[in-house]
Amino acid sequence: MNSTTGTKTVLITGASSGIGEATARRMAALGHNLVIGARRTDRLAALAVDLRAEGAAVTPVELDVTRRESVRAFAETAYTEHGRIDVLINNAGVMPLSPLADLRVADWEQMIDVNLRGVLYGIAAVLPQLREQGGGHIVNVSSVSGHRVDPTSAVYSATKFAVAALSEGLRQESENIRVTVVSPGFTRTELTARGGAAEAREAARAATEALAIPASAIADAIGYAIGQPSDVDVNEAVVRPARQR
Numbered sequence: 195m196n197s198t199t200g201t202k203t204v205l206i207t208g209a210s211s212g213i214g215e216a217t218a219r220r221m222a223a224l225g226h227n228l229v230i231g232a233r234r235t236d237r238l239a240a241l242a243v244d245l246r247a248e249g250a251a252v253t254p255v256e257l258d259v260t261r262r263e264s265v266r267a268f269a270e271t272a273y274t275e276h277g278r279i280d281v282l283i284n285n286a287g288v289m290p291l292s293p294l295a296d297l298r299v300a301d302w303e304q305m306i307d308v309n310l311r312g313v314l315y316g317i318a319a320v321l322p323q324l325r326e327q328g329g330g331h332i333v334n335v336s337s338v339s340g341h342r343v344d345p346t347s348a349v350y351s352a353t354k355f356a357v358a359a360l361s362e363g364l365r366q367e368s369e370n371i372r373v374t375v376v377s378p379g380f381t382r383t384e385l386t387a388r389g390g391a392a393e394a395r396e397a398a399r400a401a402t403e404a405l406a407i408p409a410s411a412i413a414d415a416i417g418y419a420i421g422q423p424s425d426v427d428v429n430e431a432v433v434r435p436a437r438q439r
Contacts, residue, residue, distance in 0.1 A: 202420070203227045203276040205269065207259055207316060208286030210237040212383030213335060216409035217283060220417045222250035229272040231257025232286070259286045259312030262319075269319035279323050281420055284316045285335045290389025291346040291398055301389055302349045309353035313360065324371050329424065331372040333416055334361045338379040338434055346394040358430075365429060372427040374419040379434020380406040405435045 204221045208214040210232035218230050222245045230252060232238045238254040245252045255271050258264045272279050288308045290301040313334055324330030339347050340354030358375055365373040386398040412433055419428035 201225055201227060202280035203229070203272055203278055204281040204283065204420075205229045205231070205272050205279060205320070206283045206285055207231050207257060207265075207268075207312065209254075210234040210241065212385065213378065213381060213409045213412045214283075214285040215241055216413040217285065217416050218245065218252070220410065220413035221420075222248060222252065224417060224421070226281075227276050228252040229255060229268065229275065231255045231259075231268045233258055257286075259284075259315060260307040262315045265312070265315040265319045269316075269323070273323060278327055279320050279330060281331045281333065282316055282320045283333045283335070283416060284313045286312050287335065287337075287385065288389065289337075289350050289385045289398075291350060291394035292391035293346055293394070294348050296391055298390070304389070305349050305353050309350070310356050310360075313357055317360075317364065321371075329370040329372075331374070331420060332361075332364065333374045333376060333419060335412075335416075336361075336375050336377045338377050338432065338438070340375075340377055341432065346391065346397075362429075365427070372419075372424075374416075374428050375430045376412060376415055376419070377430065377432045378412045379432070379438045381412055382406040382408055405438050407433070407435050 204226045206214050206218050209218050209230035218228055221228055235256045242252045242254040253275055255268050257268045286308055288304055292298045334357050336357045337354045339351040340358045343351040361373050361375045380402050386402055415431045415433045422428055
């Protein structure tokens with residue numbers, strides 16, 4: 195059965211670690227069918243083994259959200275396996291922070307490609323099916339940085355502001371498709387471990403160690419939004435540590 199309260203087919207990008215992994219575990223615990231995607235196939239496969247051992251139906255798929263054909267194949271796998279797509283969770287993201295004056299153009303391009311283009315490719319891959327079946331749910335993982343801009347976060351924040359704008363536009367254009375933006379604050383993930391300026395990376399890591407909430411808190415928020423009745427659309431959830439300012 196595929197309904198608000200029954201089993202759904204849920205697609206999750208960036209599922210090999212952090213919020214994506216926690217969300218996969220949460221969705222499996224709720225009894226949903228999962229199609230999980232990421233570039234790190236070894237970690238994805240290990241997660242699938244864990245979830246199957248707990249009785250979950252899960253299909254791991256190698257996924258690069260910067261390649262439209264890869265995202266399309268990801269969605270097609272879900273449809274082939276389960277006959278429909280109920281929820282897409284656009285979670286994949288990168289955060290190489292640096293001052294604009296550093297001119298780390300390659301990092302800028304990566305953030306645009308993953309954080310924004312990847313979300314667009316996800317929407318393009320599932321929207322025709324959701325419209326044809328008369329409903330569905332798209333959850334876009336943004337950030338508190340999509341509500342504010344700090345030094346070193348200009349480009350990252352720009353991509354996350356854009357995700358919020360894109361989501362609102364999709365919501366207004368969609369009568370039967372629910373759209374949710376989830377904006378995490380400092381969360382224990384690997385997001386601060388890669389790329390960017392060393393000083394900015396260390397500052398973000400220190401703040402995360404001091405303040406961060408577990409990735410499961412974000413997964414719970416996503417689970418709440420998905421679990422609402424079909425006529426209730428949780429448009430936005432900002433989830434951050436109580437001590438974060």
